[in-house]
Amino acid sequence: MPTLADVGKAAGVSRGTVSNVFNRPELVRPELRQRVEAAARALGFGGPDPKGRLLRDGKFNAIGFMPPGAYAIAEVMRSPYGRELVLGVSLACDEAGTTLSLVNGTDNTRFASIREALVDGFILGHSGDIGLITSAQRRRLPFVILESDAGPDINSIKIDGRRGAVAAVRHLTGLGHRHFAILSIRRTPGPPIVHMPGQAKRPLLAGFSLDDERLDGFKQGLAEANLSIDDVPIIETTPGDPSAGAIVFDNVPEATAILTMSDWQAITILDEAVCRGIEVPGHVSVIGFDGTAESARTTPPLTTVAQDVIGKGRLAARMVLDNQPPRQLVLPVELVVRASTAAPRAKIR
Template identity: 45%
Template sequence: MKRVIKLSDVAKAAGVSQGTASNAFNRPEIVRAEVREKVEAAARELGYAGPDPKGRLLRAGKVNAIGVATTSPLGYFFDDPYARSLMAAISEACDEHGAGISLVSAASDEKLAWNIQSAIVDGFILFCVEGGERLVELTRERGLPFIALQLVGVDETISAIGIDEFESARAAGRHVLGLGHRHVAILALELDEGHVGLLSEAQIEAGVYTGTVERIGGYRAALAEFGIDPASVPVYETDHTTASIHDALQSLFGAAHPPTALLCMSDRVALIALDWLRLRGIAVPGDVSVIGFDGVPEGETSEPPLTTVAQPIAAMGRQAAEMILKGIVKPHRERLEVELIERSSTAPPR
């Protein structure tokens, strides 16, 4: 194996001290031109690429960068409209501070732990979409400031910004039921790892991911208010992929009595559902109403425009970034308000 060339090798070859060689790279203005040229020539001859910037940044105590972490694969930051909107807000705040962003993600727990431990950042923003507790645990071990973008299921002693998941879902349910719908179905996000499909009562009761648990609870609370037995309403768990959402829709609309309204647990699920329904000639909202959850920009231009429970995504991202960049002195928890935005994808049933 080729030996790694160190700064000490360059100093020896140039006939200067290691401190002088270091200054030639890091503080060239204090080194005489002829000495600096000798060091640079020795470095070129030996194939030395220069000092490790990671070490210099760590010694400085601040790297001016934020880590944004999720347990989902890296593609989540680019494929999911909610994640894209959050990243846009975080990026805007970082631009104003001249700070960088490091995306931290991995498909396996072992790799995620390594990525969090090795990230060169001043702190972390945690996308607690699923597996939030594990993400918090790994980040806490790192010892850097962090803030979670979810309130439920997160230790109350740590900083978090989020919404009332239960009440937000209940608002969506009330809207659809208030229009007169009584045959509804819930398209849920992951409730437990490694499962998709129709959920039994036992599976709902044993749900692991708290955000999904809270939203199912909110939908069901609205159903009970309107005299509908929550257990009679199908809850389909998806893993947020197009395939799993299509499978759920195929099952629902292949039944003898398809729903007249879909309660979708994210705008991504709702937007995929709109495309699937349109391709099969199922009119929205004529045959079925669809309501989403998040308030992503794509919902404004979908066909038809999507009714949704809008989270204050921009405010969440910006506040989280500001907290990490300015430093978190003590735990800060903030619950932000949502807004029900009524568009053309919901209407009274025929």
């Protein structure tokens, strides 16, 4: 690979002049410029190597997005929520002329990824892993963490998940539902976990604030209707697990209403319901979370706890781009009632 110096030698000029030819051509005499350009062409030199500039200037002109939990970029791109989040981030990046790096973080390489990412700041998908946060702090770059309580010194953005969860339950109990199932999120790879009532270790307050908060909201909503969350089966699946629907229907056939943690999960339920000839909302009501574009297009359209995912992504990007003093934002949610919920009519089957 030829360098500026090589081209300079070939053209009989100095390193600095060649640099000028490429970066501030107006500074160099046209005749000389042409000679240099010819030399560059002859050597197959395609412009100054960004590595050198980088070291000099110290700016990557990029922000990094690190997938939530232990998941990979591809899993983010698969999820409706993840896609909208990335879309929002990319919107802000487009505006700022910044590159968006989707930083890969597999379990063991995650910390290294944070240490080494070629970015000027980053966005951490939610994660209960405190190590990640300290890793990020060490890097001394602006960053923001999503859907995680990380204290007052750290940029964070989250939605009011508790309120959303309460609203979801109120809507359903208001419709007359008394038999629920909750589809929660399993944060580690693996098959679904079924927590039936009465079992010892129920997944409340497991350390992931996103889920905790929503479960707590469900609990509160149920309590308002004199129901106890302890009587409600809770099933945890990884976000896109296609078997979620089957597990729920198999384990909780008596449920007339299913609360989920994401539209994606709700869609899984809908799909399985179609397979089994279970009518939604005839036999069972299903409620999503996030209010992604997909939720409006399902059959039937999903009732869901909507948030502005795109706006959140954009805001997150702006936060790291602007590098202001840390703020903790809590964004509102809104229950969007569509056609996947109705008064209970009949038991399944």
